[in-house]
Amino acid sequence: MAKMEVKTSLLDNMIGVGDMVLLEPLNEESFIDNLKKRFDHNEIYTYIGSVVISVNPYRSLPIYSPEKVEDYRNRNFYELSPHIFALSDEAYRSLRDQDKDQCILITGESGAGKTEASKLVMSYVAAVCGKGAEVNQVKEQLLQSNPVLEAFGNAKTVRNDNSSRFGKYMDIEFDFKGDPLGGVISNYLLEKSRVVKQPRGERNFHIFYQLLSGASEDLLYKLRLERDFSRYNYLSLDSAKVNGVDDAANFRTVRNAMQIVGFMDHEAQSVLEVIAAVLKLGNIEFKPESRVNGLDESKIKDKNELKEICELTGIDQSVLERAFSFRTVEAKQEKVSTTLNVAQAYYARDALAKNLYSRLFSWLVNRINESIKAQTKVRKKVMGVLDIYGFEIFEDNSFEQFIINYCNEKLQQIFIELTLKEEQEEYIREDIEWTHIDYFNNAVICDLIENNTNGILAMLDEECLRPGTVTDETFLEKLNQVCATHQHFESRMSKCSRFLNDTSLPHSCFRIQHYAGKVMYQVEGFVDKNNDLLYRDLSQAMWKASHSLIKALFPEGNPAKINLKRPPTAGSQFKASVATLMKNLQTKNPNYIRCIKPNDKKAAHIFNDALVCHQIRYLGLLENVRVRRAGYAFRQAYEPCLERYKMLCKQTWPHWKGPARAGVEVLFNELEFPVEEYSFGRSKIFIRNPRTLFKLEDLRKRRLEDLATLIQKIFRGWKCRTHFLLMKKSQIVIAAWYRRYSQQKKYQQIKSSAIVIQSFIRGWKARKILRELKHEKRCQEAVTTIAAFWHGTQVRREYRKFFRANAGKKIYEFTLQRIVQKYFLEMKNKMPSLSPIDKNWPARPYLFLDSTHKELKRIFHLWRCKKYRDQFTDQRKLIYEEKLEASELFKDKKALYPSSVGQPFQGAYLEISKDPKYKKLKDAIEEKIIIAEVVNKVNRANGKCASRIFLLTNNNLLLADQKSGHIKSEVPLGDVTKVSMSSQNDGFFAVHLKEGSGAASKGDFLFSSDHLIEMATKLYRTTLSQTKQKLNIEISDEFLVQFRQDKVCVKFIQGNQKNGSVPTCKRKNNRLLEVAVP
Ligand SMILES: Nc1ncnc2c1ncn2[C@@H]1O[C@H](COP(=O)(O)OP(=O)(O)OP(=O)(O)O)[C@@H](O)[C@H]1O
């Protein structure tokens, strides 16, 4: 913002004058003085209106920094001191905002700074135009095309260490926003003769030196090159090194730039291979060889170099060798081969080298174009930058200089066309009063060169196409005849012998008075260079190369496409391309940068007046200023002018109804500018002085600010008003809500206070009533009490005599009753659990209740036992009955009993019915089986044990073989008299049988079983239920059994056995059987 307010102008802190239009007095001397003064103060740029004069400072100045770019960005052209950036900005903005295609024409002689200027313009535009990754890549590619083209197309000359040896015109394309889209480069006639020969003090193209200095050993080896410049005939040695130039570093820059521009690695490699091939071509030498028929013939001296070229390019060595020795001419299906002599062979070699290089250069330009071309098809705006070789005068000027200078003539011509002539013609057209200014129009010189019938180029072409012997001399003769009378053509031998005695003009030369000075051209080489002949044998040999790039460079070598027509000559090609260029430039809005070289020494701080004066003269700068001054600095059509400035006058703002011209008139009258400051043309207003324009612009800017303020004012007012109304509305809403809230609060307070007061009053009233009631009640109570006492006293007095007799008994009974009552109530709470085995019983409270207490305990126990029993099912009851029976029979009698208590009685341990082994056994028994168990039966004879199945049914006791299930004995229960067993912890038991019964023939049984208690119990119960008689069970450690006829005593001895804890049984003798138990 602050920056905007600083009003700057070209006129501020001006050194000399920044715009030559303001120079007073105006003459050559003051013009040069002004330039010099500014140059001495590092002001290298000066304007003539919108034309920028740039004086080469030959040193780097701190005026191209990014800050400077920002300074000049979007500023009025005349606002800051003259600068190339101001012109670039003006051109860019006019392209972006007004949709006008632009061209930047940079002219000046060699070394004046054209190429630098073009780069500055490009870098400025790149800095200010759009941003973003894609745009930046386009910019980078556009900028990086410069180092590549400079390496291949620039060379050190005596005038310039980095002289452009080709013309370049670059169109930068933008989209509607002003973002760069891409570009197209056109190149004009490369000075290819430099490839094979350089004037003294000059070098070949930079790339050769860069390659040899900068390439790695590996790359050099691959290219079959050596680092030493002196190895190559095509490289001039006297000035191989240029001060301040690092070829090796530049080589890296170029390779990097190639990469950025989009060259593939293999493409870059191919390019370097072509360069190597060109260098090596120069080393091929020929020696004469005479043939028998007397014709001259040549032979390659050393074939090594040829071999390496062929290896590099993939050409058959014999093909190339033949192409250097023969020339085939084809005419009407006839082929004639002639041998080449040494000179012709050298000519052929050089022609090949030149062609290879110049075609490579054109290929490079096309390849770059491919990379940088715009990717979209949208409409493009174009900014063209023209950097063409400058006008040059050497000691020896040849065809190239002639062509270059012709090009410069054409540029001068277009400058004249577009500025001087156009300007004056416009005044006439617009009917503005005008005094004609004389200026030199170089159209005559252009005509001398390019006229189709008798121009020099036409003569040259004619000579080249003419049959018969054609030499440079015959060409000169022709010129002498045709152009002799032309006032800008000079020749010693011309028809009119004006220059007969001019010794400065050799016979083999002609001289042209160019707009920039006289130049003497050596006629030697004109015909050859114009013909630009490359023997077909060579182009065919090249086409045969396996190197794809080289093959592509020589499409005419394809035998299938033989074209017998002569290719257009170099001169006519150039003329045509220059004509196209001029046409192109004429469609664009021109911006001029006129470069001036201050000295011939490439040195800083030196300003050579004479040299500058010469350039000013031939550039016609003074005339340029005069025309600007005599005329009007600025003009504009009425409509846009009125549109732009209408806000400066009340009548025209905001709308002017009448014709635009009348509006502008009203406007200018209102502004009270001096009448001589402006003039009304037919369609345009002309403003004489730039200052008037600045003033207009200033007024407009101020007025715009006022208008902006007005808009701002109204907008702010509107904004504040709406804001206020909103606030007001909000305030009302808030107030309403607040009032409601506060009233609510107040009401609630009053309400709660009323309740408090009410409650106090009610309380007070109630208390008062209560007090009265209490008093009343107390009075009644007192009365009752008194009455009761009185009655009591009366009754007692009356009944005293009846009471005393039974009082003691009554009290005793009553007390006893109370105590018993209390006892039962307490007992109720102290009852023990319902478990029959619970032994707890509360302590007795009174001695006299002892028996009651015990009886109560018994009843309770019985009751809880009954309760417990009631829970049993019939089956369980049976089990418990059995267990109970067992307990009655064996408890405290048999030591085995306690261990049996926990074992449930199962009875059928053997599952006779399920086991198929015992099917027979099962079938034999019809009754219910009570016990089925394996027991050990003690052998009656020896006391040894044998397993038997023991079965008890309702009526019988059966023994069966364990394996077969065969029944061995069957005893009816009625025959069982007794069961005996020890009191010890063993399972032996004897079953005594009734004497004389059927089963008793063998005598009693002695068994041992793990379930003795169960078996004995079950046997007892079954017998009881069947026979209604109690089975006798004898428990004794010594009892008698009947074994057949013997009565044997079974004696149980404790702790005397050998087999540990297992009881053993032993028949001692007829009378004794000992059982050892643990
Ligand atoms: N603005 C500048 N600031 C500093 N040095 C400059 C400037 N312009 C030119 N030079 C110097 O002058 C030299 C020659 O400039 P440049 O190559 O642009 O000349 P040219 O007009 O293109 O010549 P040619 O016609 O031979 O190509 C540059 O190499 C550079 O050293």
Ligand SMILES: [Mg+2]
């Ligand atoms: Mg240049």
